Amino acid sequence: xxxLNKKDSKLILDPLADNNPITIQVLGICSALAITAELKAxxxxxxxxxxxxxxxxxxxxxxxxIIPSKIRIIVQLVVVAALVIIVDQVLKAFxxxxxxxxxxxxxxxxxxxxxxxxxxxxxxxxxxxxxxxxGIGNALGYGIILVIVGFFRELLGSGTLFGFKVLGDPVTxxxxxxxxxxxxxFMIIPPxxxxxxxxxxxxxxxxxxxxxxxx
Amino acid sequence: MAINxxxxxxTVIFAVLMVIVVGSLLAFVASGLKPKIVENERFEKQQNILxxxxxxxxxxxxxxxxxxxxxxxxxxxxxxxKQMVVTGSTATEKDNAYxxxxxxxxxxxxxxxxxxxxxxxxxxxxxxxxxIPMFGKGLWDAIWGYISxxxxxxxxxxxxxxxxxxxxxxxxxKQRFFMxxxxxxxxxxxxxxxxxxxxxxxxxxxxxDKEDNEVDALAGATITGNGVSAMIKESVKLYKPYLQxxxxx
Numbered sequence: 251x252x253x254l255n256k257k258d259s260k261l262i263l264d265p266l267a268d269n270n271p272i273t274i275q276v277l278g279i280c281s282a283l284a285i286t287a288e289l290k291a292x293x294x295x296x297x298x299x300x301x302x303x304x305x306x307x308x309x310x311x312x313x314x315x316i317i318p319s320k321i322r323i324i325v326q327l328v329v330v331a332a333l334v335i336i337v338d339q340v341l342k343a344f345x346x347x348x349x350x351x352x353x354x355x356x357x358x359x360x361x362x363x364x365x366x367x368x369x370x371x372x373x374x375x376x377x378x379x380x381x382x383x384x385g386i387g388n389a390l391g392y393g394i395i396l397v398i399v400g401f402f403r404e405l406l407g408s409g410t411l412f413g414f415k416v417l418g419d420p421v422t423x424x425x426x427x428x429x430x431x432x433x434x435x436f437m438i439i440p441p442x443x444x445x446x447x448x449x450x451x452x453x454x455x456x457x458x459x460x461x462x463x464x465x
Numbered sequence: 466m467a468i469n470x471x472x473x474x475x476t477v478i479f480a481v482l483m484v485i486v487v488g489s490l491l492a493f494v495a496s497g498l499k500p501k502i503v504e505n506e507r508f509e510k511q512q513n514i515l516x517x518x519x520x521x522x523x524x525x526x527x528x529x530x531x532x533x534x535x536x537x538x539x540x541x542x543x544x545x546x547k548q549m550v551v552t553g554s555t556a557t558e559k560d561n562a563y564x565x566x567x568x569x570x571x572x573x574x575x576x577x578x579x580x581x582x583x584x585x586x587x588x589x590x591x592x593x594x595x596x597i598p599m600f601g602k603g604l605w606d607a608i609w610g611y612i613s614x615x616x617x618x619x620x621x622x623x624x625x626x627x628x629x630x631x632x633x634x635x636x637x638x639k640q641r642f643f644m645x646x647x648x649x650x651x652x653x654x655x656x657x658x659x660x661x662x663x664x665x666x667x668x669x670x671x672x673x674d675k676e677d678n679e680v681d682a683l684a685g686a687t688i689t690g691n692g693v694s695a696m697i698k699e700s701v702k703l704y705k706p707y708l709q710x711x712x713x714x
Contacts, residue, residue: 287633287685318476325483332487339494343501346509346534353628404633413528421670438634438685 261383265391267458271364272395273451274461278364282396283443285358289412292400295355296393300386301337303365306330307385310373317374326369331360364392399446407437508534510563511541517611517624518587518594520544529641545596546588550581554706559583567598567609574703582703587613594621595711597704601696604688605629608638608696614652616713620661623647625693635689646672646680652697654678658705660698663690 271277278299285291309329310317317325338356341349359365368388373381404410409417409427418425420433436442455461469475512531515521520540522530532540548562562583573580587594594613601608606629613621625638637643650661664679665687672680682690701708 285632287631291632316470316479318470318479320471320476321480324480328483328487332491335491336494339498339502342505343498346505357629408633435684 258380258383261380262387262390265384265387266394267391267454268461270391270395270454271367271388272392272447273454275364275367277367278362278392279447281355281358281362282392282399282447283440285355286396286399286403286443286446287407287438287440288404288410289397289400291355292396293393294351295358296389296396298352298355298359299362299364299392300389302330302333302359303368303389304382304385306333306365307368307373307381308378309333310369311376311378311381314374314376322374323366323370326366327360330365330369334359364388395447395450398450399443402446403437403442406434407442409433505534507564508537511537513624513626514563514585514587514596514611515540515544517596517613517622518544518589519613519622520587520589523641527641529639529644544587544589545585547586549584549586551584551704551707552579552581554710556584556707563598568600568607571600571700571703575699584704584707592621595708597701599696599700601692601699603627603630603638603692604635604686605631608689608692610696612647612697612701614708616711617651618653618708618712619649619651620647627689630689631686634683635686637683637686638689638693643680643683649675650678650680651675652678652701658702660694660701662694665690 265271269275272279272282281295285295306329310326313325313329334356338349338353341352368384372384376384401411404412405416409415409420415425417431418427420427470479512534515532515537516529520532522532524530531537545563547558548560549556550559550562550565559581562581563585565581565583567583570580570582574582583598585596587596593616595615596611596613599610599612606627608625608627608630610623610625612623615621623644625644627636627638630636630638647661652658652660659678662679663682665682667677667679667681669677669679670681
């Protein structure tokens with residue numbers, strides 16, 4: 251591939267599995283618990299983080315040689331907050347409906363530890379192109395887990411996917427519900443996300459033993 | 466030229482410049498987009514008010530569909546026949562009463578002061594709707610909405626919205642399956658004002674019982690649900706003196 255050399259594609263592909271920000275780096279857990287009760291919110295959050303992290307990484311990387319190290323965390327915070335606010339304002343003016351869906355996530359994006367984590371760990375020490383790929387990779391890795399967790403929580407907790415009743419209607423007892431199936435109310439509360447993430451980590455580590463830390 | 470980024474003077478200058486640049490950028494963006502945002506918010510209010518009186522583009526089951534923003538202004542002036550402000554038991558007409566800040570007006574009235582509470586009167590198919598704006602708090606942040614009543618004090622429709630309730634849980638107050646349940650419920654129990662409760666032990670998921678002043682709660686969103694109950698009860702209560710003058714049995 252001409253566009254991406256081996257190193258660049260590694261930057262994108264690594265965080266998807268073996269260096270996943272949620273399951274391996276254990277970053278961004280808070281938002282993974284908070285908003286994965288339905289699939290739609292997971293997807294919206296994943297896309298928002300994709301944008302903020304890739305653009306933010308590039309900005310920080312461009313500024314990396316002039317940022318005073320004593321106040322670098324503050325600078326990072328200012329960059330991500332300014333980005334998120336500008337996006338929010340532009341959406342409010344030109345895509346009001348979308349902005350209403352997203353406004354809940356704005357605060358969550360600013361405080362998402364993945365963003366600060368990648369700025370600090372990668373963008374400060376690498377060029378803008380690499381930082382851009384790193385941002386995309388990590389945001390996708392984060393998004394994949396969000397979507398998997400959202401899929402199981404919405405399916406088992408509400409019996410729906412993207413709001414569509416895939417298992418039948420629980421009130422009028424059609425589909426699976428006519429056989430006596432019940433939604434698991436536990437799945438829609440945040441602790442369930444912790445358990446689903448735990449299971450993903452378990453599956454991932456049992457498939458790839460390199461990831462298991464020495465006791 | 467190599468810059469010594471470790472020097473204190475450099476750090477201070479960098480911080481000052483950063484604040485000026487980012488601050489003016491944000492101020493520039495905010496003031497440039499403000500007229501557009503204000504207009505969007507006005508259209509949204511009109512859409513929400515019309516939704517509460519059943520003027521919408523909903524089809525069958527499914528999502529909330531408002532009158533499109535391009536038409537909402539025309540429909541609003543067509544269906545909303547009077548815009549009033551209520552003080553105690555008297556109502557006087559006032560232009561653009563729907564733009565009054567509901568949060569402030571309700572807070573003022575609650576503290577016992579004379580406040581101008583907005584009330585909208587709509588006409589559709591020969592029926593009169595009294596639309597009351599509401600404001601309250603959910604789990605994380607503010608919740609608000611509109612409730613439309615007929616002259617028997619029976620709910621004709623509601624619209625709820627929120628600033629930061631949890632997606633998939635509390636945020637479901639603005640879903641149709643929740644809002645539709647309110648239609649047909651009365652805010653009165655006999656001659657007593659009781660409001661409508663979002664009740665967990667309602668045992669009536671299909672909401673067939675319209676006499677119990679209760680609708681079925683949302684699983685996993687108890688505090689938001691309680692917030693909705695309190696919001697309806699507290700907001701509508703302030704209009705009670707006026708509602709008594711129009712109530713017919």
